[in-house]
Amino acid sequence: MKTIVVNLLFSISDQPALAEIADLGANGTRCLINLRPDAEEGAPGSKAEKRAAEDSGLNYRFIPVTVADLTEADVDAFRAALAESKGPVLAHCKSGMRALLLYVLVEVIDGRMALADVTAFGETHGFDLSPAVNWLQNRAGKSPRVKAFFDPRTWSVQYVVSDPATRRCAIIDPVLDYDEKSGQTSTENADRILAYIAAEGLTVEWILDTHPHADHFSAAFYLKQKTGAPSAIGDHVVEVQKLWKGFYNWPSLATDGSQWDRLFGDGETFSIGTLSARVMFSPGHTLASITYVIGDAAFVHDTLFMPDSGTARADFPGGSSEALYASISAILALPDETRLFTGHDYQPGGRHVRYESTVAQQKAQNPHLAGIDKAGFVELREARDRTLPMPKLILHALQVNVRGGRLPEPEDNGRRYLKIPLDALEGAVW
Known part of the structure:
Protein backbone atom coordinates (compact mmCIF):
# COMPACT_ATOMS: atom_id res chain seq x y z
CA MET A 1 0.00 0.00 0.00
CA LYS A 2 1.38 3.39 -1.06
CA THR A 3 0.11 6.11 1.30
CA ILE A 4 0.23 9.88 0.68
CA VAL A 5 -0.36 12.15 3.66
CA VAL A 6 -2.38 15.18 2.56
CA ASN A 7 -2.65 16.68 6.04
CA LEU A 8 -2.68 15.52 9.66
CA LEU A 9 -6.27 14.25 9.39
CA PHE A 10 -6.42 12.99 5.81
CA SER A 11 -4.38 10.52 3.76
CA ILE A 12 -4.95 8.67 0.50
CA SER A 13 -3.71 5.36 -0.84
CA ASP A 14 -4.03 2.74 -3.49
CA GLN A 15 -5.74 -0.56 -2.63
CA PRO A 16 -4.64 -1.77 0.82
CA ALA A 17 -4.36 -5.49 1.45
CA LEU A 18 -6.74 -6.84 4.08
CA ALA A 19 -3.76 -7.46 6.37
CA GLU A 20 -2.73 -3.82 6.00
CA ILE A 21 -6.26 -2.68 6.90
CA ALA A 22 -5.98 -4.74 10.08
CA ASP A 23 -2.97 -2.60 11.12
CA LEU A 24 -4.50 0.81 10.41
CA GLY A 25 -6.27 1.21 13.73
CA ALA A 26 -3.06 0.62 15.68
CA ASN A 27 -1.35 3.27 13.53
CA GLY A 28 -3.84 5.99 14.48
CA THR A 29 -6.34 5.85 11.60
CA ARG A 30 -9.96 6.17 12.74
CA CYS A 31 -11.91 5.91 9.47
CA LEU A 32 -11.42 3.99 6.23
CA ILE A 33 -13.25 5.19 3.11
CA ASN A 34 -13.47 2.74 0.24
CA LEU A 35 -14.21 4.42 -3.11
CA ARG A 36 -14.00 1.31 -5.32
CA PRO A 37 -17.13 -0.29 -6.81
CA ASP A 38 -17.21 -3.98 -5.97
CA ALA A 39 -17.16 -4.90 -9.66
CA GLU A 40 -13.93 -3.00 -10.29
CA GLU A 41 -11.01 -5.20 -11.27
CA GLY A 42 -8.79 -6.11 -8.33
CA ALA A 43 -11.19 -4.88 -5.64
CA PRO A 44 -11.48 -7.38 -2.75
CA GLY A 45 -15.08 -6.28 -2.13
CA SER A 46 -16.71 -3.98 0.38
CA LYS A 47 -17.88 -6.77 2.68
CA ALA A 48 -14.36 -8.12 3.18
CA GLU A 49 -12.97 -4.62 3.68
CA LYS A 50 -15.68 -3.74 6.15
CA ARG A 51 -14.95 -6.81 8.27
CA ALA A 52 -11.24 -6.05 8.29
CA ALA A 53 -11.83 -2.39 9.13
CA GLU A 54 -14.27 -3.07 11.95
CA ASP A 55 -11.98 -5.77 13.38
CA SER A 56 -9.32 -3.07 13.51
CA GLY A 57 -11.66 -0.67 15.35
CA LEU A 58 -12.17 1.61 12.34
CA ASN A 59 -15.25 3.39 11.14
CA TYR A 60 -15.90 2.21 7.60
CA ARG A 61 -17.59 4.05 4.72
CA PHE A 62 -18.40 2.53 1.33
CA ILE A 63 -18.71 5.25 -1.33
CA PRO A 64 -18.27 3.48 -4.69
CA VAL A 65 -17.63 6.04 -7.41
CA THR A 66 -16.20 6.40 -10.89
CA VAL A 67 -14.88 9.66 -12.29
CA ALA A 68 -17.16 9.41 -15.34
CA ASP A 69 -20.38 9.12 -13.30
CA LEU A 70 -19.49 11.37 -10.36
CA THR A 71 -22.44 13.35 -8.94
CA GLU A 72 -23.18 15.83 -6.17
CA ALA A 73 -24.44 12.95 -4.03
CA ASP A 74 -20.99 11.34 -4.11
CA VAL A 75 -19.34 14.57 -3.01
CA ASP A 76 -21.90 15.03 -0.23
CA ALA A 77 -21.30 11.47 1.00
CA PHE A 78 -17.54 12.01 1.05
CA ARG A 79 -17.94 15.28 2.94
CA ALA A 80 -20.18 13.59 5.51
CA ALA A 81 -17.72 10.71 5.96
CA LEU A 82 -14.93 13.18 6.71
CA ALA A 83 -17.10 15.12 9.14
CA GLU A 84 -18.16 11.97 11.01
CA SER A 85 -14.74 10.33 11.08
CA LYS A 86 -13.74 11.21 14.69
CA GLY A 87 -10.08 11.23 13.77
CA PRO A 88 -7.58 10.64 10.95
CA VAL A 89 -9.04 9.29 7.69
CA LEU A 90 -7.55 7.06 5.03
CA ALA A 91 -9.46 7.15 1.72
CA HIS A 92 -8.49 4.71 -0.98
CA CYS A 93 -9.33 3.70 -4.53
CA LYS A 94 -7.23 1.83 -7.10
CA SER A 95 -4.49 4.46 -7.26
CA GLY A 96 -5.51 7.19 -4.80
CA MET A 97 -6.55 9.59 -7.55
CA ARG A 98 -10.32 9.44 -6.86
CA ALA A 99 -9.66 9.96 -3.16
CA LEU A 100 -7.68 13.13 -3.80
CA LEU A 101 -10.18 14.30 -6.40
CA LEU A 102 -13.12 14.03 -3.98
CA TYR A 103 -11.13 15.77 -1.26
CA VAL A 104 -10.45 18.66 -3.62
CA LEU A 105 -14.06 18.90 -4.72
CA VAL A 106 -15.18 19.25 -1.10
CA GLU A 107 -12.52 21.87 -0.42
CA VAL A 108 -13.45 24.00 -3.43
CA ILE A 109 -17.24 23.74 -2.97
CA ASP A 110 -16.90 24.61 0.74
CA GLY A 111 -14.68 27.61 -0.05
CA ARG A 112 -11.39 26.44 1.44
CA MET A 113 -9.59 26.09 -1.90
CA ALA A 114 -9.72 28.16 -5.09
CA LEU A 115 -10.50 26.45 -8.39
CA ALA A 116 -7.35 28.01 -9.82
CA ASP A 117 -5.23 26.13 -7.25
CA VAL A 118 -6.55 22.63 -8.00
CA THR A 119 -4.14 21.72 -10.79
CA ALA A 120 -1.03 22.67 -8.81
CA PHE A 121 -2.35 20.91 -5.71
CA GLY A 122 -2.77 17.72 -7.71
CA GLU A 123 0.71 17.96 -9.20
CA THR A 124 2.17 18.41 -5.73
CA HIS A 125 0.72 15.04 -4.77
CA GLY A 126 1.54 13.32 -8.06
CA PHE A 127 -1.91 13.35 -9.72
CA ASP A 128 -3.56 15.01 -12.69
CA LEU A 129 -6.68 16.61 -11.26
CA SER A 130 -7.98 18.09 -14.51
CA PRO A 131 -11.12 15.90 -14.15
CA ALA A 132 -11.87 17.77 -10.92
CA VAL A 133 -11.50 21.12 -12.68
CA ASN A 134 -13.79 19.96 -15.49
CA TRP A 135 -16.39 18.64 -13.03
CA LEU A 136 -16.47 21.92 -11.09
CA GLN A 137 -16.75 23.98 -14.27
CA ASN A 138 -19.59 21.79 -15.53
CA ARG A 139 -21.30 22.04 -12.15
CA ALA A 140 -21.17 25.83 -12.32
CA GLY A 141 -22.88 25.75 -15.70
CA LYS A 142 -25.75 23.47 -14.71
CA ARG A 386 -45.71 -10.52 -7.09
CA THR A 387 -42.99 -10.95 -4.45
CA LEU A 388 -43.21 -7.46 -2.91
CA PRO A 389 -45.21 -6.65 0.23
CA MET A 390 -47.17 -3.43 0.28
CA PRO A 391 -45.37 -0.37 1.72
CA LYS A 392 -45.96 -0.28 5.45
CA LEU A 393 -47.50 3.20 5.28
CA ILE A 394 -49.70 2.86 2.20
CA LEU A 395 -53.03 2.85 4.09
CA HIS A 396 -51.81 5.57 6.45
CA ALA A 397 -50.32 7.82 3.77
CA LEU A 398 -52.90 7.81 0.99
CA GLN A 399 -55.66 9.35 3.11
CA VAL A 400 -53.30 12.25 3.83
CA ASN A 401 -51.75 12.55 0.38
CA VAL A 402 -54.96 12.48 -1.68
CA ARG A 403 -55.74 15.69 0.22
CA GLY A 404 -52.47 17.42 -0.64
CA GLY A 405 -50.74 16.55 2.62
CA ARG A 406 -53.56 17.62 4.91
CA LEU A 407 -53.91 15.59 8.09
CA PRO A 408 -57.42 14.51 9.16
CA GLU A 409 -59.37 17.23 10.89
CA PRO A 410 -59.34 17.13 14.72
CA GLU A 411 -62.33 15.42 16.31
CA ASP A 412 -64.27 16.77 19.30
CA ASN A 413 -61.46 15.79 21.70
CA GLY A 414 -58.90 17.76 19.69
CA ARG A 415 -57.10 14.68 18.33
CA ARG A 416 -56.71 13.58 14.73
CA TYR A 417 -57.38 9.99 13.70
CA LEU A 418 -56.37 7.92 10.69
CA LYS A 419 -58.80 5.39 9.26
CA ILE A 420 -57.28 2.04 8.26
CA PRO A 421 -59.52 -0.24 6.15
CA LEU A 422 -59.07 -3.94 6.87
CA ASP A 423 -58.71 -6.50 4.08
CA ALA A 424 -58.92 -3.77 1.43
CA LEU A 425 -55.81 -4.81 -0.53
CA GLU A 426 -56.73 -8.43 -1.14
CA GLY A 427 -53.93 -10.77 -2.19
CA ALA A 428 -51.13 -8.46 -1.02
CA VAL A 429 -47.91 -10.20 0.06
CA TRP A 430 -47.40 -10.14 3.82
Missing part, protein backbone atom coordinates in the same frame (compact mmCIF):
# COMPACT_ATOMS: atom_id res chain seq x y z
CA SER A 143 -29.24 24.92 -14.54
CA PRO A 144 -31.26 24.40 -12.43
CA ARG A 145 -29.31 24.03 -9.24
CA VAL A 146 -30.57 20.99 -7.35
CA LYS A 147 -30.27 20.39 -3.62
CA ALA A 148 -31.38 16.98 -2.33
CA PHE A 149 -32.59 16.03 1.15
CA PHE A 150 -32.66 12.33 2.04
CA ASP A 151 -35.07 10.91 4.61
CA PRO A 152 -33.61 7.61 5.90
CA ARG A 153 -36.90 6.56 7.55
CA THR A 154 -38.68 6.28 4.19
CA TRP A 155 -35.68 6.18 1.82
CA SER A 156 -37.15 9.29 0.18
CA VAL A 157 -35.31 12.05 -1.65
CA GLN A 158 -36.77 15.56 -1.54
CA TYR A 159 -35.57 18.40 -3.73
CA VAL A 160 -35.16 22.14 -3.82
CA VAL A 161 -34.79 23.17 -7.46
CA SER A 162 -33.59 26.73 -7.94
CA ASP A 163 -32.88 29.24 -10.69
CA PRO A 164 -29.40 30.72 -10.13
CA ALA A 165 -30.36 33.90 -12.00
CA THR A 166 -33.36 34.87 -9.85
CA ARG A 167 -32.92 32.72 -6.73
CA ARG A 168 -36.50 31.52 -7.09
CA CYS A 169 -37.15 27.84 -6.40
CA ALA A 170 -39.57 24.94 -6.26
CA ILE A 171 -39.81 22.25 -3.61
CA ILE A 172 -40.49 18.76 -5.00
CA ASP A 173 -41.99 15.85 -3.03
CA PRO A 174 -41.36 17.03 0.55
CA VAL A 175 -41.83 14.58 3.43
CA LEU A 176 -43.94 15.10 6.55
CA ASP A 177 -42.42 12.90 9.26
CA TYR A 178 -44.64 10.20 10.71
CA ASP A 179 -43.92 7.33 13.10
CA GLU A 180 -46.51 4.61 12.63
CA LYS A 181 -45.60 2.96 15.95
CA SER A 182 -46.41 5.94 18.14
CA GLY A 183 -48.65 7.93 15.80
CA GLN A 184 -46.38 10.96 16.18
CA THR A 185 -45.94 13.49 13.39
CA SER A 186 -43.13 15.98 12.95
CA THR A 187 -41.98 18.64 10.49
CA GLU A 188 -38.27 17.90 10.86
CA ASN A 189 -37.70 17.19 7.15
CA ALA A 190 -39.75 20.14 5.97
CA ASP A 191 -38.06 22.50 8.43
CA ARG A 192 -34.66 21.32 7.19
CA ILE A 193 -35.74 22.36 3.70
CA LEU A 194 -36.98 25.73 4.96
CA ALA A 195 -33.68 26.35 6.78
CA TYR A 196 -31.75 25.71 3.56
CA ILE A 197 -34.03 28.04 1.60
CA ALA A 198 -33.54 30.79 4.19
CA ALA A 199 -29.76 30.30 4.28
CA GLU A 200 -29.52 30.48 0.49
CA GLY A 201 -31.82 33.50 0.22
CA LEU A 202 -34.29 31.66 -2.04
CA THR A 203 -37.93 32.47 -2.70
CA VAL A 204 -40.34 29.55 -3.02
CA GLU A 205 -42.40 29.79 -6.19
CA TRP A 206 -43.94 26.29 -6.25
CA ILE A 207 -44.54 23.28 -4.01
CA LEU A 208 -44.78 20.28 -6.32
CA ASP A 209 -45.82 16.66 -5.87
CA THR A 210 -45.14 14.05 -8.55
CA HIS A 211 -48.02 11.81 -7.33
CA PRO A 212 -49.86 10.86 -4.12
CA HIS A 213 -47.20 8.86 -2.28
CA ALA A 214 -47.80 5.45 -0.72
CA ASP A 215 -44.74 5.31 1.54
CA HIS A 216 -44.61 8.70 3.24
CA PHE A 217 -46.80 11.65 4.12
CA SER A 218 -46.50 14.76 1.95
CA ALA A 219 -45.44 18.01 3.62
CA ALA A 220 -46.87 20.08 0.75
CA PHE A 221 -49.71 21.58 2.81
CA TYR A 222 -47.42 22.45 5.73
CA LEU A 223 -44.94 24.17 3.39
CA LYS A 224 -47.74 26.00 1.61
CA GLN A 225 -48.82 27.42 4.97
CA LYS A 226 -45.23 28.42 5.79
CA THR A 227 -44.29 29.97 2.45
CA GLY A 228 -47.56 31.01 0.80
CA ALA A 229 -46.41 29.34 -2.42
CA PRO A 230 -48.99 27.51 -4.56
CA SER A 231 -49.07 23.72 -4.59
CA ALA A 232 -49.47 21.56 -7.69
CA ILE A 233 -49.76 17.97 -8.88
CA GLY A 234 -50.83 16.17 -12.07
CA ASP A 235 -54.48 16.43 -13.10
CA HIS A 236 -55.00 12.65 -13.01
CA VAL A 237 -54.91 12.90 -9.22
CA VAL A 238 -58.70 13.09 -9.39
CA GLU A 239 -58.75 9.45 -10.57
CA VAL A 240 -56.64 8.44 -7.58
CA GLN A 241 -58.96 10.36 -5.27
CA LYS A 242 -62.01 8.56 -6.68
CA LEU A 243 -60.28 5.18 -6.35
CA TRP A 244 -59.24 5.67 -2.73
CA LYS A 245 -62.50 7.33 -1.77
CA GLY A 246 -64.01 3.88 -2.25
CA PHE A 247 -61.27 2.11 -0.30
CA TYR A 248 -61.79 4.43 2.68
CA ASN A 249 -65.60 4.63 2.38
CA TRP A 250 -65.13 8.39 2.51
CA PRO A 251 -68.23 10.16 1.10
CA SER A 252 -67.06 13.64 2.12
CA LEU A 253 -63.76 13.45 0.19
CA ALA A 254 -63.70 16.02 -2.61
CA THR A 255 -62.46 14.30 -5.76
CA ASP A 256 -61.91 17.34 -7.95
CA GLY A 257 -58.26 18.04 -7.03
CA SER A 258 -59.26 21.23 -5.23
CA GLN A 259 -56.79 20.45 -2.44
CA TRP A 260 -54.05 21.79 -4.75
CA ASP A 261 -53.78 25.24 -6.31
CA ARG A 262 -53.01 23.89 -9.77
CA LEU A 263 -53.48 20.58 -11.59
CA PHE A 264 -51.01 20.10 -14.44
CA GLY A 265 -52.00 18.33 -17.65
CA ASP A 266 -49.60 16.45 -19.89
CA GLY A 267 -47.40 18.91 -21.78
CA GLU A 268 -48.28 21.96 -19.68
CA THR A 269 -45.52 24.44 -18.95
CA PHE A 270 -44.75 26.78 -16.08
CA SER A 271 -41.81 28.82 -14.84
CA ILE A 272 -39.43 28.86 -11.89
CA GLY A 273 -37.79 32.26 -12.15
CA THR A 274 -36.33 32.30 -15.66
CA LEU A 275 -36.36 28.52 -15.92
CA SER A 276 -38.86 26.83 -18.18
CA ALA A 277 -40.54 23.71 -16.76
CA ARG A 278 -42.66 21.11 -18.55
CA VAL A 279 -44.92 18.33 -17.27
CA MET A 280 -44.88 14.78 -18.66
CA PHE A 281 -47.70 12.43 -17.71
CA SER A 282 -45.86 9.29 -16.51
CA PRO A 283 -48.43 6.69 -15.36
CA GLY A 284 -47.68 3.11 -14.45
CA HIS A 285 -46.41 3.32 -10.90
CA THR A 286 -49.66 5.13 -10.11
CA LEU A 287 -52.55 6.49 -12.15
CA ALA A 288 -51.41 10.06 -11.57
CA SER A 289 -47.57 10.02 -11.70
CA ILE A 290 -45.92 12.89 -13.56
CA THR A 291 -42.37 13.92 -14.40
CA TYR A 292 -41.20 17.52 -14.09
CA VAL A 293 -38.66 18.49 -16.78
CA ILE A 294 -36.92 21.65 -15.56
CA GLY A 295 -34.00 22.99 -17.58
CA ASP A 296 -31.59 20.09 -18.17
CA ALA A 297 -33.08 18.04 -15.32
CA ALA A 298 -36.06 15.69 -14.99
CA PHE A 299 -37.64 14.68 -11.68
CA VAL A 300 -38.99 11.17 -12.20
CA HIS A 301 -39.65 10.08 -8.60
CA ASP A 302 -40.68 6.39 -8.46
CA THR A 303 -40.72 5.76 -12.21
CA LEU A 304 -36.98 5.09 -12.35
CA PHE A 305 -34.52 4.37 -9.56
CA MET A 306 -30.74 4.60 -9.84
CA PRO A 307 -29.29 2.35 -12.57
CA ASP A 308 -28.17 -0.25 -10.00
CA SER A 309 -31.70 -0.43 -8.56
CA GLY A 310 -34.03 -0.86 -11.52
CA THR A 311 -37.53 0.57 -11.84
CA ALA A 312 -40.64 1.23 -9.78
CA ARG A 313 -43.27 -1.35 -8.92
CA ALA A 314 -46.52 -1.19 -10.86
CA ASP A 315 -48.88 -3.26 -8.71
CA PHE A 316 -50.53 -0.54 -6.64
CA PRO A 317 -54.25 0.01 -7.28
CA GLY A 318 -54.36 1.71 -10.67
CA GLY A 319 -50.81 0.71 -11.57
CA SER A 320 -49.76 -0.91 -14.85
CA SER A 321 -46.45 -2.39 -15.98
CA GLU A 322 -47.30 -1.69 -19.62
CA ALA A 323 -48.06 1.95 -18.85
CA LEU A 324 -44.86 2.15 -16.81
CA TYR A 325 -42.82 0.89 -19.77
CA ALA A 326 -44.36 3.55 -22.02
CA SER A 327 -43.63 6.26 -19.43
CA ILE A 328 -40.02 5.16 -19.05
CA SER A 329 -39.60 5.07 -22.83
CA ALA A 330 -40.79 8.68 -23.03
CA ILE A 331 -38.33 9.74 -20.31
CA LEU A 332 -35.47 7.93 -22.05
CA ALA A 333 -36.33 9.78 -25.26
CA LEU A 334 -35.07 12.98 -23.60
CA PRO A 335 -31.52 14.03 -24.56
CA ASP A 336 -28.87 11.58 -23.28
CA GLU A 337 -27.25 14.23 -21.07
CA THR A 338 -30.51 15.02 -19.23
CA ARG A 339 -30.04 14.67 -15.49
CA LEU A 340 -32.60 12.32 -13.92
CA PHE A 341 -33.46 12.71 -10.25
CA THR A 342 -35.22 9.84 -8.52
CA GLY A 343 -37.43 9.99 -5.44
CA HIS A 344 -36.11 7.00 -3.51
CA ASP A 345 -32.80 5.26 -2.97
CA TYR A 346 -32.52 1.96 -1.11
CA GLN A 347 -28.68 1.88 -1.03
CA PRO A 348 -28.04 -1.57 -2.55
CA GLY A 349 -24.95 -3.29 -1.21
CA GLY A 350 -24.70 -0.78 1.62
CA ARG A 351 -23.44 2.01 -0.62
CA HIS A 352 -24.02 5.68 0.08
CA VAL A 353 -27.17 7.51 -0.96
CA ARG A 354 -27.34 8.33 -4.69
CA TYR A 355 -30.18 10.00 -6.56
CA GLU A 356 -28.83 11.49 -9.81
CA SER A 357 -28.17 9.71 -13.10
CA THR A 358 -28.50 10.57 -16.79
CA VAL A 359 -30.65 9.24 -19.60
CA ALA A 360 -27.54 7.69 -21.16
CA GLN A 361 -26.59 5.91 -17.94
CA GLN A 362 -30.09 4.53 -17.47
CA LYS A 363 -30.22 3.16 -21.00
CA ALA A 364 -26.81 1.51 -20.69
CA GLN A 365 -26.75 0.36 -17.06
CA ASN A 366 -30.24 -0.22 -15.68
CA PRO A 367 -30.80 -4.00 -15.58
CA HIS A 368 -34.55 -3.57 -16.07
CA LEU A 369 -34.01 -1.64 -19.31
CA ALA A 370 -30.71 -2.42 -21.04
CA GLY A 371 -31.36 -4.89 -23.86
CA ILE A 372 -34.96 -5.54 -22.72
CA ASP A 373 -38.03 -4.97 -24.89
CA LYS A 374 -41.57 -4.20 -23.74
CA ALA A 375 -42.60 -7.85 -23.35
CA GLY A 376 -39.47 -8.64 -21.37
CA PHE A 377 -39.95 -5.62 -19.13
CA VAL A 378 -43.59 -6.46 -18.40
CA GLU A 379 -42.68 -10.06 -17.59
CA LEU A 380 -39.78 -9.00 -15.33
CA ARG A 381 -41.76 -6.25 -13.59
CA GLU A 382 -44.86 -8.34 -12.91
CA ALA A 383 -42.84 -11.33 -11.64
CA ARG A 384 -40.96 -9.08 -9.25
CA ASP A 385 -44.06 -7.23 -8.09
